[in-house]
Amino acid sequence: MTSMDAPFYDVNLSYEDNYAKGPFGAFATALAREDAADSAAGAVAAAGAAAAVGTTATFLGIPVDLPFGIPAGPLLNSRYTHAAFLEGFDIAVYKTVRSRPWACNAFPNVLSVHPQGDSIDPEGTEKDEGVLADSDFGTDAARISISNSFGVPSQDPDIWQPDMALAVQQAGAGQVLVGSFQGSRTPGMSDDAYIADCVTTARLVQETGAKIIEMNTSCPNEGHNRLLCHNPELVGRICDAVKNEIGDTPFMIKLAYLPADEQVETMVRDTAAHGTVQALCTINTISCKLVDAQGGQALPGAGRDRSGVCGAAIRPAGLAMVRRVAAVRERLGVPFDIVGVGGVTTPADYEAYRAAGAAAVMSATGAMWNPSLARQIKVALA
Ligand SMILES: Cc1cc2nc3c(=O)[nH]c(=O)nc-3n(C[C@H](O)[C@H](O)[C@H](O)COP(=O)(O)O)c2cc1C
Numbered sequence: 001m002t003s004m005d006a007p008f009y010d011v012n013l014s015y016e017d018n019y020a021k022g023p024f025g026a027f028a029t030a031l032a033r034e035d036a037a038d039s040a041a042g043a044v045a046a047a048g049a050a051a052a053v054g055t056t057a058t059f060l061g062i063p064v065d066l067p068f069g070i071p072a073g074p075l076l077n078s079r080y081t082h083a084a085f086l087e088g089f090d091i092a093v094y095k096t097v098r099s100r101p102w103a104c105n106a107f108p109n110v111l112s113v114h115p116q117g118d119s120i121d122p123e124g125t126e127k128d129e130g131v132l133a134d135s136d137f138g139t140d141a142a143r144i145s146i147s148n149s150f151g152v153p154s155q156d157p158d159i160w161q162p163d164m165a166l167a168v169q170q171a172g173a174g175q176v177l178v179g180s181f182q183g184s185r186t187p188g189m190s191d192d193a194y195i196a197d198c199v200t201t202a203r204l205v206q207e208t209g210a211k212i213i214e215m216n217t218s219c220p221n222e223g224h225n226r227l228l229c230h231n232p233e234l235v236g237r238i239c240d241a242v243k244n245e246i247g248d249t250p251f252m253i254k255l256a257y258l259p260a261d262e263q264v265e266t267m268v269r270d271t272a273a274h275g276t277v278q279a280l281c282t283i284n285t286i287s288c289k290l291v292d293a294q295g296g297q298a299l300p301g302a303g304r305d306r307s308g309v310c311g312a313a314i315r316p317a318g319l320a321m322v323r324r325v326a327a328v329r330e331r332l333g334v335p336f337d338i339v340g341v342g343g344v345t346t347p348a349d350y351e352a353y354r355a356a357g358a359a360a361v362m363s364a365t366g367a368m369w370n371p372s373l374a375r376q377i378k379v380a381l382a
Contacts, residue, residue: 002142007368011110026371027083060250064090065174067360072180078167088374093178099201104153112137120313122257130291133298141370142345145311164208179210202242218256218284236270243276252279272336281339283318285310311365318342326357347380
């Protein structure tokens with residue numbers, strides 16, 4: 001049992017209110033403490049205190065105190081990433097941005113989900129038959145599973161670029177900010193135009209000074225349930241073009257769970273084997289049909305019968321995927337790092353992902369409800 005804090009993203013408020021007023025809970029306290037420190041020396045001491053109990057490692061060539069952080073999603077802007085750094089998350093991914101403003105799905109965007117067993121089998125039937133979703137988030141941060149339905153909103157680059165540049169600057173010693181982006185596929189858009197949009201957005205992220213860039217490939221591509229990462233050939237073409245634009249900046253791609261080893265192998269051959277991608281980050285959420293207690297659609301609105309599930313319920317799938325990606329890496333002899341994501345809510349989960357082959361580990365849902373998670377891992381490892 002891990003006690004549950006007020007999440008730093010308030011699920012009872014809209015995305016826009018979270019963007020404007022957040023973060024909340026312990027992350028807000030960390031920022032207030034930082035504001036109160038009226039000298040630069042105070043700020044440095046605060047960042048140093050978070051780093052002091054950790055280990056020394058590198059992530060894609062950049063020194064990090066502990067290769068642990070928060071993946072793309074819950075850190076909406078520089079106030080969130082700054083608070084994450086202050087709380088000892090040494091890798092902070094700035095929420096996925098786009099080349100243009102993009103509206104968020106209607107409220108609510110986060111529900112608690114309750115699969116029948118403790119976990120969701122990504123190859124099983126429960127995810128298509130219906131998983132109970134409601135607003136009872138329980139009391140145990142180690143067991144929480146949620147659904148998030150945002151539609152990857154984005155500010156205009158004129159807003160997110162200066163803010164991401166600030167976020168980059170706020171990383172302390174042994175910390176790094178990752179800039180995440182995705183292409184914006186609009187109806188009728190050709191592959192070439194889509195690739196060009198990805199390249200433009202990668203360049204906009206690079207202009208902020210981000211030392212590592214990530215592209216989300218777990219986004220819809222040609223249809224509701226068909227993700228970009230289900231088309232490794234297109235991902236490969238995009239990565240060739242993006243890497244050509246960003247040069248030596250380490251580049252990683254975010255993958256959803258892929259059921260077949262052949263899909264993983266093709267992905268590695270079309271990306272890391274080209275030298276375009278230095279890390280694969282996996283997994284993203286698992287798409288499930290969400291139902292309320294009466295069996296009706298849990299989230300309001302057209303096209304929202306299914307939504308991505310994350311948190312404790314997807315840990316077995318995340319660990320299995322990391323093991324399989326590591327096995328493919330071994331078999332093909334292609335060098336790249338693996339970033340393990342999915343259901344990390346305790347220090348033991350961090351260690352399980354490292355043992356599975358992850359060079360770095362991240363937690364979204366677990367960190368939202370337990371903002372002390374990075375410190376707890378550092379203490380456990382000390
Ligand atoms: C609130 C929230 C928003 C998210 N938004 C994004 C996003 O914009 N881009 C992305 O690549 N993944 C996004 N994700 C997925 C996470 O990065 C992660 O892959 C997933 O939540 C599994 O990790 P977890 O079990 O620790 O939550 C989001 C997750 C959450 C909880």
